[in-house]
Amino acid sequence: MSTQTYLIDTNVIIYLEDNRTVEPAFSALTNLAAKHKVDIFVHEAARDDIGRDSNLERRRISLSKLSKFQKLSKVRGITPTDLEAAFGRLARPNDVVDATLLHALLIGAADFLVTQDRGLHDRARRHSAEIGRRVLYVADAVQLLRTTFEPVEAPVRFVEEVQAHSIPLADTIFDSLREDYDGFDSWWRDKCVKHRRPCWIVEDDGIAGLLVRKDETSADTDATQKLNKILKICTFKVRPEKRGVKIGELLLKKAFWFAQRNKYDLIYITTYEGQTSLIDLLEYFGFKHTHTKPDTERIYEKRFSSSSSGSSEVASAFEWHRLNYPRFILTPDTTAFGIPIKESYHDVLYPDLRQQPQLDLFDRQGRGNGPRRPGNTIRKVYLCRAPSNLGRPGSLLFFYKGKSQSPPSQAMSALGILEDVKLAYSTRDLLQMTGGRSVYSEQDLENWQASSSSPVKVINYTLAAYIEPIIDLKQLKSMQIIGGHPPQSIYQISSEKLGILLERIDLGFTP
Template sequence: MSTSKYLIDTNVFIGLEDSKATPQNYSSLINLASKHKIDVYIHEAARDDIEQDKDLKRRAISLSKIAKFQTLSKVRGLSKAELEKSFGPIKRHNDLVDATLLHALSISAADFLVTEDRGLHERARKYSPNLVRRVLLIADAVLLLQSTYEPVAVPVNCVEEVEAYQIPLTDKIFDSLREGYPGFDDWWTEKCVKAHRKCWTITDDCIAGIIVRKDETSADTDAVNKKEKILKICTFKVRPEKRGVKLGELLLKQSLWFAQKNHYDLVYLTTFPEQETLIDLIEYYGFEHTATSESNERTYEKIISRQKLISSPEATNFDLSRKNYPRFCADDTVDIYCVPIRESFHDILFPELMRADLFSHSGISDGPKRPGNTIRKVYICRAKINSIKKGSILLFYKGKSEHEPSQMITAIGVFEDLSLAYSYNELLQLAGGRSVYTAKQFEQMKASESSPVKVINFLLVGYPDPAIRLFDLIKSEIFKQHPPQSICKIPRDASLSLLKERDLGFEV
C-alpha cells in the first residue's frame, strides 16, 4: 500500500505556524498525518508566495519554518501559458501559485490539495472539475483521514426535530452565532422560544448542527419571490469543530426533502458573504442570490416545484437534477439502471435505512436516527458496464440480507460520472472526499492495471417509500426470474410506473 501525499496551501501552513493559537482542525490534520505516516508537502511555489510578504521579519520566520515540511519542486519548463490553458487566467502572482498547485495535483505529484482559499476551490471547479474532489478544505481532509485510516462511526446520533425552547442558550452551538449577532440571545428568546419555532438538530455530546425554520406566506415574507407556501431557514449553523463531517449537507438534505414532500413553493435563507462554505453548498443545489441588504446581508432563494422536470439543451440532465434537487429528470432522454448492492456496502452508503421506520418526511417524527451525511456519494464496484449517460437514474437494489430491508430497491440516485482506478492510490484519489470506505477496504479491492475498480459518483435523491419489492420487480418484468448480479439498464416505462406509485413530492 503506497503512502498518500497531501499538499498543503500557504494559508494552511500559516495557520499551523503563525504566532496565534492553532485551530483544532489544523492540529488534527498534522496529528493524523503523522500518526498514519501520510506525507505532507509544501510546494516550492509556496516559498515564492511567502517571499511576497512585505513584512520582512514575518517573512524570515515563515521561510525558516517551511523546512519542517517536505517540498514539492517545480516542474521544469512549465510555462504560464500552459498553466493558463489548463487552469484559467493568471493575472496576479497568487493566481500563478494556485495554478501551479493544481498542476501538481493533475500530474499526481500529490493525491490531495488542502486549502482554505475559496478562489482556489472555485478555480478547480471551473477549469478542472476532474480535480474538484481532491481539493479539500482542512475539515474535509481531517474527515478523509479519519474515515480512511480510523474507521469509526460518525460522531452524531441523529437528525432530530425539536422545539426551540428545548435548547438551552448555554449550548455551545450558539457561541459563534453571538459573535456575529450581538442581539442573538434576545432574538432567540423572543422570536424562537416564545414562538415555539421548529428546529432540526444533529447531536453528539451537545448540538453539532442546527437549522431553525419558519413557515411564511407571500403576505409575511422578506423573500423576493412571493410564493404561497414558504420555508424560511432562519438559522443554519454547524459548530466550527464539527465541520468537514458533511453535517451541512445532511441538514440541507433534510430541509429540501422536507420542503419537497410537504409541498412548499420556496425555500430561502439570508447570509453574509464571509459564509463562503455555506454559500458554495446552497448554490450547488440551486439556490440563487436574489437580494442584498444595506448591511450586505444576502438573500438566497430556491423555488420548489412539483411539476415534472424536463430535459433541456442548455444543461445536462445531471446538472438539471442538481439545480432542482431533490427533483430529478426522468423524461424519455433518461436511462434507468439497476445497481445491485450487498448488505454491508448498502449499509455504509445508506445508513439511514438501517432502521425500520426509514426516513420521515412528515416533520412530525424525529427523522433518521443514523446520519447519511452526504448528498453526493461514491459507489465502488467491478461491474462490467463501462459507460453510463450522465444524469441517468440509478435504482439501488439491496440483495437478500440478514436485516431489513431485504431484496428491495431502496434508494434512488442520479449518475454523475464513472472513473477507473488502476491502483490503490488512484482509488483513494477518485473516491476521496466523498468516500466512506476504509484504507483496508480500498486495499482489499486490489485495483490494478489488469483489474481496475470502477468509481461511480452520484447524487442521492430519494428513498422510495415503501421500498420496491422483488415480487413487484418480477411482476412488472423489470427483472426476469432472478435479480441482476451486476449493474444493468432496466425497462424505463415499467420502472417509472413503480416510482410513480411512491410519493416523491413531485411528478416523475
C-alpha cells in the first residue's frame, strides 16, 4: 500500500499551538505520523502567504513553526485563473492559497488536507463530495491514522441518559468548560443540578462526551424563531483527547432522533466563533446562524416540521436530506434498493444493533431499565462489488442482514440515504475515498485487492433510521419485497413496494 501523505494548513499549526484544548490531538497527529512513517507536508504557497506578513517578528516565529515539516512544491504554470475555474471565486490572496492546497489534493500530490478553517472545508465540499471527505479536522485525521494503522476492536459505548446532579463537578469533562466560561461551576449547580436537567453522556474512561438539554417554549427562549416546542442544547462537549471518534456526531444524532420522535418544532444551540469544528458539523446538518449576542455568542437553529416537502434551492434529494436530517423526501423518480449485508460488516456499520452480553446492557449501578443503544456515526461508507449503480443521490437504501449467529438475522434493519457511489481501482483509491468516515484498517482495505480489472464500489450514505421493529424474511416475502430466496446482491425495489415498506416503518414524519 502506498504511504499516506498529509498536507497541513499553516493555520492549523498556529491555531493549535495557541489553543491548549486541542494540543493533545495535534501531538497525537505528529506522533502517529512519525511512528507509521506517514509524510506530513506544508505547501510552498502557504509559506509564501506567511512571507507577506509585515510584522517581521511574527513572520519569523510563524516560519520557524513550519521548518520541521517537509515542503510540497507549487505546480509550475498554475495560475489564479486556473484555480478559480476549479474552486470558485478567489477574492483574497489567502483564497488563492486555499485553492492551491485543494489543487494538491485534486492532482494526488497529497492524500488528505488537515485544516481547522471552516471556509476551506466548505470550499472543498462545494467542489465535490470526494474532495470534501479528504479535508479533515485535526481530530479526524488522528482517528483516521489510528484506524488505518492501529486497528483495535473498540468497545461499544452507550449513549446513556442521566440527570445533571449525578455527574460530579470533579469529572474531567468539565475542565475545559471551566477554563472557557467564568462562573461555570455556579451555573452548573444553579441551572443544571438544581433543576435536574436531563443529559446524554458517552462514557470511555470517564465521561467522553456530554450533551445537556432543556425544554423551552416560545415564551421563554433565546431562539429567534418563537415556536411552540423547542429543544435547547445547553452544553455540548467532547473531551479533547476523545475527539476524532465521532462522539459529537453521535450525540447530535441522538438529539436529532429524539427531537423527531418527540415532535419538537425547533432545536438550537449557542456557541462561539472559535469552535470551528462544532460549527461546521452544525451547518453541515442544516443549523443556521440566526443571531449573535452582544458578547459574541452565536445562536444556531434548526427547524423541524411534521412533514417533508421538496425545495428547488438544493442540488439533489440528498442535499435536502443532509440539511433537513433525519428527514428525507420522496419524489416521483425516487429509487430504492435492497442491500444484503453480512453479519461482520453489519456489526461494524451498525454497532447500535449488535447484541451485547447481559452485563453490557445494564450498568453496574443499576441505573439502566432496558437495553441502551451504543454509538455510531451518521455518515457511513459501505464497500462491495455489486453491479448495481444505485441510482442518483437521494436514493433510499434498505440494508438486509443475512443469516447470522446473533439477532437480527435475515431481516431488514436499517435505512440509509445515498450520497454518492465511486469506483476504487487501487488500495490508495480506497484509502482516499473512505478516509473521512473510515471504519476500515489498512489490512481491511488491502484485502479487497482493488484493481483496474476488479474495482471496488465505495457507497457513501447517511443513516436515516433504524427499522423498528425489524422486518424479517417471512414478512418481506409476504410483502413480496423478497422472492423465494434471500437476495445475494443489490436489487431494486419498485415504487409500489417502496410505498408498502415505508408504511410499515414508523419514521416519526411523513416523507
